[in-house]
Amino acid sequence: MRENYEQLLFSAGCDAGVVRHCEIVADTAMRFSGDSVDDSLVCAGSMLHDIGRSKTHDISHAQKGAEICRSLGEPDALTEIVLRHTGAGLTADECTILGLEPIDCMPKTLEEKIVAHADNLVKGSKVITIEERMMRIADLSTRSKRRIWRLAMEVELLSE
Structure with missing residues (x-):
């Protein structure tokens, strides 16, 4: 299955x-x-979350990736994971501020949250801790940092 992706x-x-x-x-x-x-x-x-990086490496890669998945006929549940994986998600207002399409990109399902959190724990090809991730995002808003931390705490409970 992974080979296909x-x-x-x-x-x-x-x-x-x-x-x-x-x-x-x-x-x-x-x-x-x-x-x-x-x-x-x-x-x-997880395998397709960054497919949008085939077009761009900027913040719009998630929305572009969702467009690619839709064009390929991928299921909505998979497309939504790709759309909502950035950090701990983006609100429609945050998307507007960032020059993205103003749509809600907040992870809602458990699967969406797991992929977003796992992506936060991988820098390039290296697995890092949530503490290391938090140090790397020091320049983000307090609101964004809190959201990433809360997502981590919610998902980390699943591994216990």
Whole structure:
């Protein structure tokens, strides 16, 4: 299954570094899967969360990635993971301020939250701690940092 997503990433135009990052995010995300989680959706979402990086490496990569997934006929649940994976999500107002389409990009489902959190724990191809992530985002607003921390605490409970 993962091989299919690797090929999809490459065919969309992602480089080997993005594909490797997605593989590590998928490995990390699976630590939080359990009985109440759709494992195959978490795996698929983790593997495709950065497909938009085939077009851009800026903040719009999530919305562009969701467009790519829609054009490929991917299920809505998977497309929403791609759309909502940035940090701990973005409100429609935050999207507007950032010059993005003004849509709600806040993770809602457990699968969306797991992928967003796992992505926060992977810098390039290296797994980091949530404390290391918090140090790397020191320039973000207090609101954004709190949201990332709360997401981490919610998802980390799943691995216990």
